[in-house]
Amino acid sequence: MRTPAYERKSCEDESRPKCLSSFTCGLFAWPSSSAKVISASTGSNPDVFRNDPIRVNELASQNASENSVCYPPPREFQFIELKSATRNFRPDSMLGEGGFGHVFKGWVDEHGTAPAKPGTGLAVAVKILKTDAVQGHKEWLAEVEYLGELHHPNLVRLVGYCSEGENKLLAYEFMEYGSLDQHLFRKSSSLSWMIRMKIALGAAKGLAFLHGHDPPIIFRDLKTSNILLDRAYNAKLSDFGLARDGPQGDVSHVSTRIMGTYGYAAPEYVMTGHLTARSDVYGYGVVLLELLTGKRSMDRSRPSGQQNLVEWARPFLGDKKKLTSLVDTELHGCYSVRGAQKVCSLAARCLARDPRTRPPMQQVLDALVLLQSPMDMESVSSSPAPLNDVRSKAMK
Numbered sequence: 039m040r041t042p043a044y045e046r047k048s049c050e051d052e053s054r055p056k057c058l059s060s061f062t063c064g065l066f067a068w069p070s071s072s073a074k075v076i077s078a079s080t081g082s083n084p085d086v087f088r089n090d091p092i093r094v095n096e097l098a099s100q101n102a103s104e105n106s107v108c109y110p111p112p113r114e115f116q117f118i119e120l121k122s123a124t125r126n127f128r129p130d131s132m133l134g135e136g137g138f139g140h141v142f143k144g145w146v147d148e149h150g151t152a153p154a155k156p157g158t159g160l161a162v163a164v165k166i167l168k169t170d171a172v173q174g175h176k177e178w179l180a181e182v183e184y185l186g187e188l189h190h191p192n193l194v195r196l197v198g199y200c201s202e203g204e205n206k207l208l209a210y211e212f213m214e215y216g217s218l219d220q221h222l223f224r225k226s227s228s229l230s231w232m233i234r235m236k237i238a239l240g241a242a243k244g245l246a247f248l249h250g251h252d253p254p255i256i257f258r259d260l261k262t263s264n265i266l267l268d269r270a271y272n273a274k275l276s277d278f279g280l281a282r283d284g285p286q287g288d289v290s291h292v293s294t295r296i297m298g299t300y301g302y303a304a305p306e307y308v309m310t311g312h313l314t315a316r317s318d319v320y321g322y323g324v325v326l327l328e329l330l331t332g333k334r335s336m337d338r339s340r341p342s343g344q345q346n347l348v349e350w351a352r353p354f355l356g357d358k359k360k361l362t363s364l365v366d367t368e369l370h371g372c373y374s375v376r377g378a379q380k381v382c383s384l385a386a387r388c389l390a391r392d393p394r395t396r397p398p399m400q401q402v403l404d405a406l407v408l409l410q411s412p413m414d415m416e417s418v419s420s421s422p423a424p425l426n427d428v429r430s431k432a433m434k
Contacts, residue, residue, distance in 0.1 A: 112198045113198030113209075114199065115198045115200040128142075146197070151198065162210060167207065174206075192275060218273070223262075237267065244273070256282055258297060295311065301336035303317070374416050
């Protein structure tokens, strides 16, 4: 049984770079043990450091340093403190609403729990559990347990929590640019190809870190609304309410009540309730497809046969001639054809119907590191279109 996160004070480096067996996937020559790529380096030619042991060791060292980030233990807030920090949960402070409850922006002391004046101290996003949400209480406990323990640059930081009677709240670091879905599906504010690949890489880093934990942690609810962005478009996974420990030893899977979001959940999990790390890989493949196409995973407003993004896109993923039918038109042709072809190949592997043929997230991550090379970023805009509507709300 896990020790509650708020009783643990230490921070261990969970990073364990692994050698990978080589295999080929469409346009990808996947990294082998002689070409172990660990961390992104956008200025590197993959064909150079693929055979450069010194460069490989440097990348492995960078990865270990990145994963060893350590935050202070979550703070224990009083309800009145968070209420004051959000200006009494004023409507104009509300950032969003989900099944768990409402989320408000607030300000707290940089190092303590006292509320601070807006614009001073530390900005936080305060999530309030609906008092009648039984499942929400379990999710609140899961978030405190996992985010109190797990520290990584691509996981949202839990600043603190509050538990007073029926009042259950969580305070996270505030992410200036909100969630990925706010940007990706607003056609007036398209993300550039380079930014999309940066977000894909960040999400993969966070997921690979979870799967490399001992025991492995299955996120179970990966989707664009659970990928948050800071001002530099660094991606962080959020909402660990459905996360759970994965199978260990000779156990092939864990059996659970089917939870998650339709359109992202792996088909074998929906059919049997059997959960593995490869279930997360499928969800990641859906997100990758959304980044490529600019379309939602499920959209009832689309014509029949196109409402489920994965089933509509499958025939196109392996056909280079149909690439333009897949890529988001909002990119206006400003993307790397070579890079887009590789993304199609990678998404196809992640979305394989047989979970045993899906690559583990570490291999997905290594492939995405190679995708950051200039050859796969050519002919792209270096900055995204203005996102004033999203930013203005976030900066209030």
